Amino acid sequence: MAVSFLLDENMEPQVGHRLEAYGHTVESVEDISGLGLGATDTEIATYSKETESVVLTYDDDFLTEHEPADYHCVIFFADESLSATQVSDIVHEMTEAYPESAFTGPQFGGTEWL
Numbered sequence: 246m247a248v249s250f251l252l253d254e255n256m257e258p259q260v261g262h263r264l265e266a267y268g269h270t271v272e273s274v275e276d277i278s279g280l281g282l283g284a285t286d287t288e289i290a291t292y293s294k295e296t297e298s299v300v301l302t303y304d305d306d307f308l309t310e311h312e313p314a315d316y317h318c319v320i321f322f323a324d325e326s327l328s329a330t331q332v333s334d335i336v337h338e339m340t341e342a343y344p345e346s347a348f349t350g351p352q353f354g355g356t357e358w359l
Contacts, residue, residue, distance in 0.1 A: 248340050248348060251293055253302035254282055259329035260301065260336075267337045272298065290316035299348050301336060313350035320352045327356070334359060 249270040252261050261271040275282045286306045293300045293316040300319045307319040335358040
């Protein structure tokens with residue numbers, strides 16, 4: 246299943262390239278007109294909700310400072326030592342395990358998916 250992802254600025258571009266190779270649609274915050282580097286979490290959350298994109302991030306502010314209703318979906322990675330390959334493989338495994346409709350609210354990405 247193809248899912249639309251939005252890479253937060255703290256997410257490596259290689260994550261997006263690998264997810265695109267898996268067939269997913271990927272945008273980076275820095276490449277979106279109206280967002281760009283330095284976009285606030287509120288702006289990113291709003292864009293996620295409007296476009297039904299899943300935000301991939303290491304930023305826990307989405308969990309601590311925003312309500313799930315503020316965004317479509319956020320997959321939060323607490324382990325910043327994961328490689329871009331590991332992150333993209335985790336996300337892809339999640340898309341293989343769950344229907345697109347399950348990608349709402351906060352989700353957690355971790356090595357248990359590998």
